[in-house]
Amino acid sequence: MIKKLFPLLFLAMILAVGCNQGIKENAEEATADTVLLTVATFDTTASQYVDQPVWIDGTVFHTCKHGGKRMFLVDGNDSIMVEVTTGPDIVMFDEALVGSRVHLLGLLKEQRIDEKYLNDWEAQVNAPEENHDAGIHEGSTGHEDQPKEAKLNQINSLRNQLSESGKDHLSFYSIEAISFEVIQVDDEEIVIEEE
């Protein structure tokens, strides 16, 4: 009997997973000291909170269509985008989130790009089957369908930035999501809270 019902039970299970994905409201890893970052100041403040939980509010501008493993937050304009990746408790960022305002808790991560990383990435881009997870994701529209030439240009541009910086690496910051909730915004006058 169980064997006969297995396909139905399994289908019910995956539907339940599908319906519950994404939006979670728990904030168990946040404390009263957890800082609220803003998209506008993210680039200048992120380095102070590496590997620490942070809150951030922003509008979802883009979600990755290759499995929804990352999304990008903006705040009114596209000049600064904050990359957010799925954490262990979030299976994906649904495309339906695009355009929604979210209040998100996550761990701030640093990705260091050095000469070796760029060489490996270049080899990956030149390989017949490219790994989509490799490289820096910018979040601009169409970046996932970047042709090989554009990716190689991006690598060369990063090489130039690296040599101009005088350091042995460049740092890129992102947030690994722990939980988030969609918040309602009554009008476009979004108040950005300073730290």
Add this chain to the structure above:
Amino acid sequence: MKTKTLRRWNNALHRDIGYLAFGMTIIYALSGIILNHFKAGDFQHPDYRKQYGEFRVQPPTGGVADKTYALSVLNQVNEADEYKSLVTGKGYVQIFFTNGSVYMDLATGKAQLEKKTPRYLLKEFNLLHYNNIKNWFTWFSDLYAVALILLAFTGLFILRGRNGILGRGAWLTAAGILIPAIIILIYA
């Protein structure tokens, strides 16, 4: 006698694994078709069907778009009630509504409408195919893959005689191996 018992076990195993693997096979096969065409560039998104359209609007006064302006744009496509937000960029504004967005060139007033409809059920199947759940699902899908291997091997020995693996079955099995082998030799 011993061969007969082995074949009986083989067939029973094939039958029961076949029943168990049915659900996952359908899930992987259907989402496989979707992801295959997504990868080939036939679909813009694996989870959503997208439709596009173009229209023209009066650019905003002073070139600055606000919510009132965004609502007037959405009103032209009957989506004003579904407004979510707007994001501005260099020379453009993107207005989001529940099931899509309008990308508008602020200088020319040329607007591109994108409407999306979820591929219900297939969307959930894709979630499994991409292994977004990770952890325990990785092991579960590995188990399913082992079940498929067992199905393939036990399937070879179901029939005896001229339609079995020593007859017609041998030719068909060889063809099934040769076709991907040739493709790999050409493209890999």
